[in-house]
């Protein structure tokens with residue numbers, strides 16, 4: 001099993017500001033935690049973060065044939081990027097959407113996800129644990145096939 005975790009804009013700032021919303025751990029902490037999780041579940045994990053829409057789209061396209069599942073936190077692109085939505089829809093690899101915070105409890109503009117309708121599922125508000133649950137869902141989904 002090869003899984004890919006994609007983090008979008010500003011997630012490289014985790015732990016540096018707004019600890020009440022996003023916690024005090026960094027992106028490096030998140031990626032280390034997920035690598036440990038992947039090792040425990042004997043799967044191969046690649047993590048990638050970008051602040052650029054096109055780079056995330058390229059990673060989604062390139063995942064076809066190379067990964068069995070993708071976890072994506074598209075950051076603020078979630079709320080308006082039809083280009084990322086179309087990229088997710090254009091691949092056959094299952095994609096799970098994750099948000100560290102509960103986007104439904106926050107400002108109105110965060111309540112909408114234009115990407116969620118083309119994903120296998122969405123997990124919000126569980127902090128870093130949400131990424132582990134999303135990976136687990138992908139592992140289980142592939143087991144049943």
Ligand code: CA2
Nearest residue numbers: 010011013014017018075076099100101
């Ligand atoms: O809750 C999430 O995971 C979000 O995807 C995080 C995005 C936000 O735009 C989404 O609405 C919800 C923001 C990424 C992190 O932004 C930071 C801002 C300040 C300090 C640290 C990170």
